[in-house]
Amino acid sequence: MFEHDVTRRRFMEAGGGAAAASLVMATGAAAAPPQRSGGVQAIGQPMPTGVVLSKTRPAPKRADSVGFAIIGLGGYALNQMMPRFPQAERAHVAALVSGNPDKLRQVGDAYGVPPQSRYSYETFARIASDRRVEAVYITLPSGLHADWTERAFAAGKHVLCEKPMALSSAECERMISAGRRANRKLMIAYRCHFEPYNMQAMALMEQNAVGQLRLVRTEQSYRMPPTNPSENWRVNRALAGGGPLEDYGLYGLQAALYLAREMPESISATGFRPADDPRFSEILAHVSAQLRFPSGAVAQLVTSYDSAGGNIVYARGTAGSLIMDPATGYAGNRMVLKSGRDQRELTPGDSDVQFARQLAHFADAIRDDAQIRTPGEMGLRDLRLIEAIYASADTGRTVMLNPDGTMRS
Numbered sequence: 220m221f222e223h224d225v226t227r228r229r230f231m232e233a234g235g236g237a238a239a240a241s242l243v244m245a246t247g248a249a250a251a252p253p254q255r256s257g258g259v260q261a262i263g264q265p266m267p268t269g270v271v272l273s274k275t276r277p278a279p280k281r282a283d284s285v286g287f288a289i290i291g292l293g294g295y296a297l298n299q300m301m302p303r304f305p306q307a308e309r310a311h312v313a314a315l316v317s318g319n320p321d322k323l324r325q326v327g328d329a330y331g332v333p334p335q336s337r338y339s340y341e342t343f344a345r346i347a348s349d350r351r352v353e354a355v356y357i358t359l360p361s362g363l364h365a366d367w368t369e370r371a372f373a374a375g376k377h378v379l380c381e382k383p384m385a386l387s388s389a390e391c392e393r394m395i396s397a398g399r400r401a402n403r404k405l406m407i408a409y410r411c412h413f414e415p416y417n418m419q420a421m422a423l424m425e426q427n428a429v430g431q432l433r434l435v436r437t438e439q440s441y442r443m444p445p446t447n448p449s450e451n452w453r454v455n456r457a458l459a460g461g462g463p464l465e466d467y468g469l470y471g472l473q474a475a476l477y478l479a480r481e482m483p484e485s486i487s488a489t490g491f492r493p494a495d496d497p498r499f500s501e502i503l504a505h506v507s508a509q510l511r512f513p514s515g516a517v518a519q520l521v522t523s524y525d526s527a528g529g530n531i532v533y534a535r536g537t538a539g540s541l542i543m544d545p546a547t548g549y550a551g552n553r554m555v556l557k558s559g560r561d562q563r564e565l566t567p568g569d570s571d572v573q574f575a576r577q578l579a580h581f582a583d584a585i586r587d588d589a590q591i592r593t594p595g596e597m598g599l600r601d602l603r604l605i606e607a608i609y610a611s612a613d614t615g616r617t618v619m620l621n622p623d624g625t626m627r628s
Protein backbone atom coordinates (compact mmCIF):
# COMPACT_ATOMS: atom_id res chain seq x y z
CA MET A 220 0.00 0.00 0.00
CA PHE A 221 1.02 3.57 -0.52
CA GLU A 222 2.42 4.98 2.69
CA HIS A 223 1.39 8.58 2.34
CA ASP A 224 -2.29 8.58 1.56
CA VAL A 225 -2.66 12.33 1.67
CA THR A 226 0.33 12.82 -0.58
CA ARG A 227 -0.98 10.18 -2.91
CA ARG A 228 -4.40 11.81 -3.06
CA ARG A 229 -2.75 15.08 -3.97
CA PHE A 230 -0.61 13.30 -6.55
CA MET A 231 -3.77 11.95 -8.19
CA GLU A 232 -5.44 15.34 -8.02
CA ALA A 233 -2.38 16.93 -9.57
CA GLY A 234 -2.83 14.83 -12.70
CA GLY A 235 -1.09 11.68 -11.55
CA GLY A 236 -4.06 9.43 -12.06
CA ALA A 237 -6.86 8.67 -14.41
CA ALA A 238 -9.37 10.09 -11.96
CA ALA A 239 -8.26 13.52 -13.01
CA ALA A 240 -9.63 12.82 -16.48
CA SER A 241 -13.17 13.37 -15.28
CA LEU A 242 -12.34 17.04 -14.83
CA VAL A 243 -11.88 17.36 -18.56
CA MET A 244 -15.37 16.14 -19.20
CA ALA A 245 -17.26 18.96 -17.54
CA THR A 246 -19.80 20.31 -19.98
CA GLY A 247 -20.25 23.95 -20.80
CA ALA A 248 -20.89 26.56 -23.45
CA ALA A 249 -19.82 26.25 -27.08
CA ALA A 250 -16.11 26.42 -27.83
CA ALA A 251 -14.58 29.88 -27.81
CA PRO A 252 -12.66 31.10 -30.87
CA PRO A 253 -9.08 29.84 -30.83
CA GLN A 254 -6.25 32.02 -29.60
CA ARG A 255 -2.99 32.24 -31.47
CA SER A 256 0.37 31.25 -30.01
CA GLY A 257 2.86 34.09 -29.95
CA GLY A 258 4.48 34.31 -33.36
CA VAL A 259 4.86 30.63 -34.23
CA GLN A 260 3.18 29.22 -37.28
CA ALA A 261 2.46 25.84 -38.79
CA ILE A 262 4.56 25.54 -41.94
CA GLY A 263 4.87 22.47 -44.18
CA GLN A 264 8.13 20.54 -44.19
CA PRO A 265 9.75 17.99 -46.54
CA MET A 266 9.02 14.27 -46.28
CA PRO A 267 10.99 13.02 -43.23
CA THR A 268 13.76 10.50 -43.73
CA GLY A 269 13.06 6.81 -43.35
CA VAL A 270 9.39 6.92 -44.34
CA VAL A 271 8.19 3.86 -46.22
CA LEU A 272 4.61 4.26 -47.40
CA SER A 273 2.69 1.02 -47.71
CA LYS A 274 1.35 0.02 -51.12
CA THR A 275 -1.54 -1.76 -49.45
CA ARG A 276 -4.40 0.36 -48.21
CA PRO A 277 -5.47 -0.22 -44.59
CA ALA A 278 -8.31 -2.72 -44.15
CA PRO A 279 -11.72 -1.27 -43.24
CA LYS A 280 -12.37 -1.01 -39.50
CA ARG A 281 -15.41 -2.01 -37.44
CA ALA A 282 -18.40 0.31 -37.53
CA ASP A 283 -17.63 2.01 -34.21
CA SER A 284 -13.99 2.83 -35.10
CA VAL A 285 -13.01 6.42 -34.31
CA GLY A 286 -11.76 8.46 -37.28
CA PHE A 287 -8.61 10.48 -36.51
CA ALA A 288 -7.18 13.44 -38.40
CA ILE A 289 -3.39 13.50 -38.16
CA ILE A 290 -2.12 17.09 -37.86
CA GLY A 291 1.51 17.41 -38.98
CA LEU A 292 3.03 14.66 -41.14
CA GLY A 293 6.44 14.54 -39.47
CA GLY A 294 8.87 11.80 -38.53
CA TYR A 295 7.04 10.51 -35.48
CA ALA A 296 3.60 10.50 -37.11
CA LEU A 297 4.73 8.81 -40.33
CA ASN A 298 7.33 6.39 -38.95
CA GLN A 299 5.76 5.39 -35.64
CA MET A 300 2.14 6.25 -35.05
CA MET A 301 0.36 6.09 -38.40
CA PRO A 302 1.66 2.60 -39.27
CA ARG A 303 0.28 1.39 -35.88
CA PHE A 304 -3.35 2.39 -36.52
CA PRO A 305 -4.15 -1.01 -38.10
CA GLN A 306 -3.24 -2.61 -34.72
CA ALA A 307 -5.78 -0.50 -32.84
CA GLU A 308 -9.13 -2.19 -33.16
CA ARG A 309 -11.30 0.87 -33.26
CA ALA A 310 -9.13 3.75 -34.44
CA HIS A 311 -8.39 4.65 -38.05
CA VAL A 312 -6.79 7.45 -40.04
CA ALA A 313 -9.68 9.40 -41.56
CA ALA A 314 -8.07 12.72 -42.50
CA LEU A 315 -4.71 14.43 -42.83
CA VAL A 316 -3.56 18.00 -42.18
CA SER A 317 -0.27 19.17 -43.68
CA GLY A 318 1.41 22.26 -45.04
CA ASN A 319 3.20 20.26 -47.74
CA PRO A 320 0.70 19.51 -50.58
CA ASP A 321 2.90 16.94 -52.26
CA LYS A 322 3.42 14.99 -49.04
CA LEU A 323 -0.30 15.30 -48.29
CA ARG A 324 -1.11 13.68 -51.64
CA GLN A 325 1.42 10.85 -51.25
CA VAL A 326 0.42 10.01 -47.70
CA GLY A 327 -3.28 10.45 -48.45
CA ASP A 328 -3.05 7.98 -51.32
CA ALA A 329 -1.11 5.46 -49.20
CA TYR A 330 -3.60 5.60 -46.33
CA GLY A 331 -6.72 5.72 -48.51
CA VAL A 332 -7.74 9.17 -47.24
CA PRO A 333 -10.13 10.73 -49.78
CA PRO A 334 -9.12 14.11 -51.25
CA GLN A 335 -11.98 15.91 -49.46
CA SER A 336 -10.48 14.84 -46.10
CA ARG A 337 -7.00 16.21 -46.85
CA TYR A 338 -6.50 19.64 -45.31
CA SER A 339 -3.89 22.35 -45.30
CA TYR A 340 -3.33 24.49 -42.19
CA GLU A 341 -5.31 27.23 -43.94
CA THR A 342 -8.34 25.02 -44.74
CA PHE A 343 -8.33 23.19 -41.39
CA ALA A 344 -11.45 24.93 -40.02
CA ARG A 345 -13.53 23.08 -42.64
CA ILE A 346 -12.85 19.86 -40.73
CA ALA A 347 -15.71 20.88 -38.42
CA SER A 348 -18.20 19.57 -40.98
CA ASP A 349 -16.18 16.42 -41.83
CA ARG A 350 -18.21 13.69 -40.19
CA ARG A 351 -15.53 11.07 -40.87
CA VAL A 352 -13.36 12.81 -38.27
CA GLU A 353 -14.14 12.59 -34.54
CA ALA A 354 -10.66 13.12 -33.11
CA VAL A 355 -7.42 14.79 -34.06
CA TYR A 356 -3.92 13.62 -33.23
CA ILE A 357 -1.55 16.59 -32.93
CA THR A 358 2.06 15.80 -33.87
CA LEU A 359 3.20 19.32 -34.58
CA PRO A 360 6.24 20.94 -32.93
CA SER A 361 5.48 21.45 -29.26
CA GLY A 362 5.08 25.25 -29.47
CA LEU A 363 2.07 24.72 -31.76
CA HIS A 364 0.24 22.22 -29.54
CA ALA A 365 -1.83 24.73 -27.58
CA ASP A 366 -3.01 26.71 -30.57
CA TRP A 367 -3.97 23.64 -32.62
CA THR A 368 -5.65 21.95 -29.67
CA GLU A 369 -7.86 25.00 -29.30
CA ARG A 370 -8.60 25.01 -33.03
CA ALA A 371 -9.50 21.33 -32.94
CA PHE A 372 -11.84 21.80 -29.98
CA ALA A 373 -13.39 24.80 -31.79
CA ALA A 374 -14.07 22.39 -34.68
CA GLY A 375 -15.81 20.00 -32.26
CA LYS A 376 -13.16 17.24 -32.29
CA HIS A 377 -11.56 15.26 -29.44
CA VAL A 378 -7.80 15.81 -29.07
CA LEU A 379 -4.91 13.40 -28.60
CA CYS A 380 -1.91 15.73 -28.22
CA GLU A 381 1.74 14.71 -28.35
CA LYS A 382 4.06 15.44 -25.43
CA PRO A 383 4.99 17.90 -24.11
CA MET A 384 1.41 19.08 -23.80
CA ALA A 385 2.55 22.68 -24.42
CA LEU A 386 5.35 25.03 -23.46
CA SER A 387 3.81 26.61 -20.35
CA SER A 388 1.28 25.81 -17.65
CA ALA A 389 -0.79 28.78 -18.84
CA GLU A 390 -1.09 27.17 -22.29
CA CYS A 391 -2.06 23.85 -20.66
CA GLU A 392 -4.79 25.57 -18.66
CA ARG A 393 -6.13 27.16 -21.84
CA MET A 394 -6.21 23.78 -23.56
CA ILE A 395 -8.06 22.12 -20.67
CA SER A 396 -10.60 24.96 -20.54
CA ALA A 397 -11.16 24.78 -24.30
CA GLY A 398 -11.86 21.04 -24.01
CA ARG A 399 -14.35 21.61 -21.22
CA ARG A 400 -16.17 24.33 -23.13
CA ALA A 401 -16.39 22.13 -26.21
CA ASN A 402 -17.32 19.07 -24.12
CA ARG A 403 -14.60 17.11 -25.85
CA LYS A 404 -11.83 14.86 -24.47
CA LEU A 405 -8.15 15.66 -24.17
CA MET A 406 -5.42 13.07 -23.80
CA ILE A 407 -1.66 13.56 -23.77
CA ALA A 408 0.26 10.94 -25.76
CA TYR A 409 2.47 9.72 -22.92
CA ARG A 410 3.16 6.36 -24.54
CA CYS A 411 5.08 4.86 -21.56
CA HIS A 412 1.79 4.51 -19.68
CA PHE A 413 0.90 1.88 -22.30
CA GLU A 414 4.34 0.25 -22.58
CA PRO A 415 4.72 -3.15 -20.85
CA TYR A 416 8.07 -2.49 -19.11
CA ASN A 417 7.01 0.85 -17.69
CA MET A 418 3.59 -0.50 -16.73
CA GLN A 419 5.32 -3.39 -14.93
CA ALA A 420 7.62 -0.90 -13.18
CA MET A 421 4.57 1.07 -11.97
CA ALA A 422 2.97 -2.15 -10.69
CA LEU A 423 6.19 -3.21 -8.91
CA MET A 424 6.41 0.13 -7.13
CA GLU A 425 2.79 -0.19 -6.07
CA GLN A 426 3.70 -3.59 -4.59
CA ASN A 427 6.72 -2.07 -2.78
CA ALA A 428 9.03 -4.40 -4.71
CA VAL A 429 12.09 -2.33 -3.69
CA GLY A 430 10.83 -1.62 -0.18
CA GLN A 431 10.57 2.01 0.80
CA LEU A 432 11.70 4.11 -2.13
CA ARG A 433 14.76 6.24 -1.42
CA LEU A 434 16.17 7.26 -4.80
CA VAL A 435 15.11 7.54 -8.43
CA ARG A 436 17.76 8.40 -11.02
CA THR A 437 16.91 9.16 -14.61
CA GLU A 438 19.11 10.04 -17.57
CA GLN A 439 17.84 10.85 -21.06
CA SER A 440 20.62 12.15 -23.27
CA TYR A 441 21.97 12.18 -26.80
CA ARG A 442 24.34 14.28 -28.84
CA MET A 443 22.51 16.42 -31.38
CA PRO A 444 24.32 16.91 -34.71
CA PRO A 445 25.20 20.46 -35.82
CA THR A 446 22.08 22.56 -36.45
CA ASN A 447 20.48 25.92 -35.66
CA PRO A 448 17.06 27.33 -34.68
CA SER A 449 16.01 28.18 -38.24
CA GLU A 450 16.56 24.69 -39.58
CA ASN A 451 15.55 22.52 -36.60
CA TRP A 452 12.51 23.29 -34.45
CA ARG A 453 13.95 21.30 -31.51
CA VAL A 454 16.53 24.03 -30.89
CA ASN A 455 14.09 26.89 -31.56
CA ARG A 456 12.79 28.30 -28.28
CA ALA A 457 9.39 29.38 -29.62
CA LEU A 458 8.73 25.89 -31.02
CA ALA A 459 10.49 23.70 -28.44
CA GLY A 460 10.66 25.56 -25.13
CA GLY A 461 13.81 25.60 -23.04
CA GLY A 462 15.63 22.53 -24.36
CA PRO A 463 15.92 18.76 -23.86
CA LEU A 464 13.81 18.80 -20.69
CA GLU A 465 10.48 19.25 -22.54
CA ASP A 466 11.54 16.64 -25.08
CA TYR A 467 13.65 13.65 -24.02
CA GLY A 468 13.99 14.71 -20.38
CA LEU A 469 10.23 14.61 -19.94
CA TYR A 470 10.45 10.81 -19.95
CA GLY A 471 12.71 10.98 -16.89
CA LEU A 472 10.42 13.43 -15.11
CA GLN A 473 7.41 11.26 -15.87
CA ALA A 474 9.22 8.11 -14.69
CA ALA A 475 10.26 9.80 -11.45
CA LEU A 476 6.62 10.69 -10.79
CA TYR A 477 5.07 7.37 -11.69
CA LEU A 478 7.68 5.44 -9.72
CA ALA A 479 7.63 7.71 -6.66
CA ARG A 480 3.83 8.00 -6.82
CA GLU A 481 3.85 11.32 -5.00
CA MET A 482 4.36 14.96 -5.88
CA PRO A 483 7.69 16.62 -5.03
CA GLU A 484 7.68 19.24 -2.30
CA SER A 485 10.83 20.99 -3.55
CA ILE A 486 13.06 21.18 -6.60
CA SER A 487 16.61 22.38 -7.14
CA ALA A 488 18.12 22.45 -10.61
CA THR A 489 20.93 23.67 -12.84
CA GLY A 490 21.18 24.28 -16.58
CA PHE A 491 24.12 24.52 -18.92
CA ARG A 492 24.66 25.99 -22.39
CA PRO A 493 28.03 25.97 -24.18
CA ALA A 494 28.95 29.37 -25.61
CA ASP A 495 29.09 30.01 -29.37
CA ASP A 496 27.26 26.86 -30.36
CA PRO A 497 24.39 27.53 -32.82
CA ARG A 498 22.56 24.47 -31.48
CA PHE A 499 22.27 26.20 -28.13
CA SER A 500 21.83 29.85 -29.09
CA GLU A 501 18.19 29.70 -27.87
CA ILE A 502 17.94 26.63 -25.64
CA LEU A 503 19.84 24.90 -22.85
CA ALA A 504 22.03 21.94 -23.77
CA HIS A 505 21.80 20.21 -20.43
CA VAL A 506 19.46 20.28 -17.43
CA SER A 507 19.78 18.46 -14.13
CA ALA A 508 17.28 18.59 -11.31
CA GLN A 509 16.74 17.14 -7.90
CA LEU A 510 13.20 16.54 -6.68
CA ARG A 511 12.54 15.90 -3.01
CA PHE A 512 9.36 14.04 -2.09
CA PRO A 513 7.42 14.25 1.19
CA SER A 514 8.33 10.60 1.97
CA GLY A 515 12.01 11.61 1.98
CA ALA A 516 12.71 9.97 -1.39
CA VAL A 517 14.74 11.96 -3.88
CA ALA A 518 14.73 11.90 -7.69
CA GLN A 519 17.78 13.02 -9.64
CA LEU A 520 17.08 13.82 -13.28
CA VAL A 521 19.60 14.55 -16.01
CA THR A 522 18.84 15.32 -19.63
CA SER A 523 21.12 16.54 -22.38
CA TYR A 524 21.27 17.21 -26.13
CA ASP A 525 25.05 17.29 -25.90
CA SER A 526 26.32 14.16 -24.25
CA ALA A 527 26.71 10.53 -25.26
CA GLY A 528 23.42 8.67 -25.32
CA GLY A 529 21.66 7.14 -22.39
CA ASN A 530 18.07 6.30 -21.50
CA ILE A 531 18.20 5.01 -17.95
CA VAL A 532 15.83 4.88 -14.99
CA TYR A 533 16.86 3.46 -11.59
CA ALA A 534 14.67 3.15 -8.53
CA ARG A 535 16.39 2.16 -5.29
CA GLY A 536 14.66 1.38 -2.03
CA THR A 537 15.28 -0.19 1.34
CA ALA A 538 14.81 -3.72 -0.01
CA GLY A 539 16.17 -3.61 -3.55
CA SER A 540 16.59 -1.84 -6.87
CA LEU A 541 14.79 -1.65 -10.17
CA ILE A 542 17.14 -0.97 -13.08
CA MET A 543 15.66 0.02 -16.45
CA ASP A 544 18.24 0.41 -19.24
CA PRO A 545 17.10 1.31 -21.80
CA ALA A 546 14.03 2.49 -19.98
CA THR A 547 11.57 4.20 -22.29
CA GLY A 548 12.42 3.21 -25.86
CA TYR A 549 10.15 2.28 -28.75
CA ALA A 550 11.67 -1.23 -28.52
CA GLY A 551 14.50 -3.09 -26.79
CA ASN A 552 13.74 -2.00 -23.23
CA ARG A 553 15.32 -4.00 -20.42
CA MET A 554 14.51 -4.26 -16.75
CA VAL A 555 16.22 -5.99 -13.82
CA LEU A 556 14.84 -6.30 -10.31
CA LYS A 557 17.49 -6.80 -7.63
CA SER A 558 16.87 -7.77 -4.07
CA GLY A 559 19.76 -8.93 -1.87
CA ARG A 560 21.56 -11.59 -3.91
CA ASP A 561 18.53 -12.20 -6.03
CA GLN A 562 18.59 -10.65 -9.48
CA ARG A 563 15.80 -11.18 -11.99
CA GLU A 564 15.56 -9.92 -15.56
CA LEU A 565 11.91 -9.17 -16.26
CA THR A 566 10.38 -9.40 -19.72
CA PRO A 567 6.80 -8.20 -19.33
CA GLY A 568 5.98 -7.98 -23.05
CA ASP A 569 6.64 -6.45 -26.43
CA SER A 570 7.18 -2.69 -26.21
CA ASP A 571 5.77 -2.31 -29.71
CA VAL A 572 2.22 -2.49 -28.36
CA GLN A 573 2.52 0.93 -26.70
CA PHE A 574 1.61 2.93 -29.82
CA ALA A 575 -1.58 1.11 -30.74
CA ARG A 576 -2.59 0.76 -27.10
CA GLN A 577 -2.68 4.48 -26.57
CA LEU A 578 -4.81 4.93 -29.70
CA ALA A 579 -7.15 2.19 -28.50
CA HIS A 580 -7.30 3.77 -25.05
CA PHE A 581 -8.36 7.14 -26.47
CA ALA A 582 -10.93 5.49 -28.76
CA ASP A 583 -12.36 3.68 -25.70
CA ALA A 584 -12.50 6.97 -23.81
CA ILE A 585 -14.46 8.54 -26.66
CA ARG A 586 -16.81 5.60 -27.27
CA ASP A 587 -17.30 4.23 -23.74
CA ASP A 588 -16.52 7.32 -21.68
CA ALA A 589 -13.65 5.33 -20.11
CA GLN A 590 -11.31 7.36 -17.90
CA ILE A 591 -8.21 8.68 -19.61
CA ARG A 592 -4.97 7.45 -18.05
CA THR A 593 -2.92 10.43 -19.28
CA PRO A 594 -5.31 13.41 -19.23
CA GLY A 595 -4.59 17.09 -19.83
CA GLU A 596 -4.23 17.53 -16.07
CA MET A 597 -1.18 15.27 -16.15
CA GLY A 598 0.38 17.39 -18.89
CA LEU A 599 -0.39 20.52 -16.85
CA ARG A 600 1.22 18.99 -13.76
CA ASP A 601 4.37 18.24 -15.73
CA LEU A 602 4.59 21.76 -17.20
CA ARG A 603 4.27 23.21 -13.70
CA LEU A 604 7.21 21.09 -12.58
CA ILE A 605 9.21 22.03 -15.67
CA GLU A 606 8.58 25.69 -14.85
CA ALA A 607 9.80 25.08 -11.31
CA ILE A 608 12.95 23.36 -12.64
CA TYR A 609 13.71 26.35 -14.86
CA ALA A 610 12.96 28.80 -12.04
CA SER A 611 15.44 27.01 -9.81
CA ALA A 612 18.06 26.81 -12.57
CA ASP A 613 17.62 30.54 -13.23
CA THR A 614 17.91 31.67 -9.63
CA GLY A 615 20.18 29.01 -8.18
CA ARG A 616 17.66 28.57 -5.37
CA THR A 617 15.59 25.64 -4.20
CA VAL A 618 11.96 26.12 -5.23
CA MET A 619 9.29 25.02 -2.77
CA LEU A 620 6.14 23.54 -4.29
CA ASN A 621 2.47 23.32 -3.48
CA PRO A 622 0.91 19.86 -3.74
CA ASP A 623 -0.44 20.67 -7.23
CA GLY A 624 3.07 21.46 -8.49
CA THR A 625 2.68 25.24 -8.54
CA MET A 626 5.52 27.21 -7.00
CA ARG A 627 5.04 28.59 -3.51
CA SER A 628 5.35 32.34 -3.64
Ligand SMILES: NC(=O)c1ccc[n+]([C@@H]2O[C@H](COP(=O)([O-])OP(=O)(O)OC[C@H]3O[C@@H](n4cnc5c(N)ncnc54)[C@H](OP(=O)(O)O)[C@@H]3O)[C@@H](O)[C@H]2O)c1
Pocket residue numbers: 260261262263264265267291292293294295296316317318319322357358359360361381382383408410452466
Ligand atom coordinates in the same frame (compact mmCIF):
# COMPACT_ATOMS: atom_id res chain seq x y z
N1 LIG B 1 5.87 10.26 -27.95
C1 LIG B 1 7.06 10.13 -28.54
O1 LIG B 1 7.78 9.17 -28.36
C2 LIG B 1 7.50 11.21 -29.47
C3 LIG B 1 8.60 10.99 -30.31
C4 LIG B 1 8.95 11.98 -31.21
C5 LIG B 1 8.25 13.16 -31.25
N2 LIG B 1 7.22 13.35 -30.41
C6 LIG B 1 6.47 14.61 -30.41
O2 LIG B 1 5.78 14.71 -31.65
C7 LIG B 1 5.79 16.05 -32.10
C8 LIG B 1 6.41 16.09 -33.49
O3 LIG B 1 7.73 15.61 -33.44
P1 LIG B 1 8.46 14.99 -34.74
O4 LIG B 1 9.70 14.37 -34.27
O5 LIG B 1 7.51 14.17 -35.53
O6 LIG B 1 8.81 16.33 -35.55
P2 LIG B 1 9.11 16.52 -37.09
O7 LIG B 1 9.57 15.24 -37.70
O8 LIG B 1 9.97 17.69 -37.24
O9 LIG B 1 7.67 16.82 -37.73
C9 LIG B 1 6.90 17.91 -37.36
C10 LIG B 1 5.86 18.18 -38.44
O10 LIG B 1 5.06 19.26 -38.01
C11 LIG B 1 4.68 20.05 -39.12
N3 LIG B 1 5.05 21.46 -38.88
C12 LIG B 1 4.15 22.49 -38.91
N4 LIG B 1 4.75 23.65 -38.65
C13 LIG B 1 6.06 23.38 -38.46
C14 LIG B 1 7.17 24.22 -38.17
N5 LIG B 1 7.04 25.55 -38.02
N6 LIG B 1 8.39 23.63 -38.05
C15 LIG B 1 8.53 22.30 -38.18
N7 LIG B 1 7.49 21.46 -38.46
C16 LIG B 1 6.26 22.00 -38.60
C17 LIG B 1 5.35 19.48 -40.36
O11 LIG B 1 4.37 18.64 -40.98
P3 LIG B 1 3.78 18.98 -42.45
O12 LIG B 1 4.98 19.09 -43.36
O13 LIG B 1 2.92 17.83 -42.74
O14 LIG B 1 3.03 20.25 -42.32
C18 LIG B 1 6.45 18.62 -39.80
O15 LIG B 1 6.78 17.56 -40.66
C19 LIG B 1 6.55 16.84 -31.04
O16 LIG B 1 5.64 17.42 -30.14
C20 LIG B 1 7.38 15.80 -30.34
O17 LIG B 1 7.67 16.15 -28.99
C21 LIG B 1 6.83 12.41 -29.53
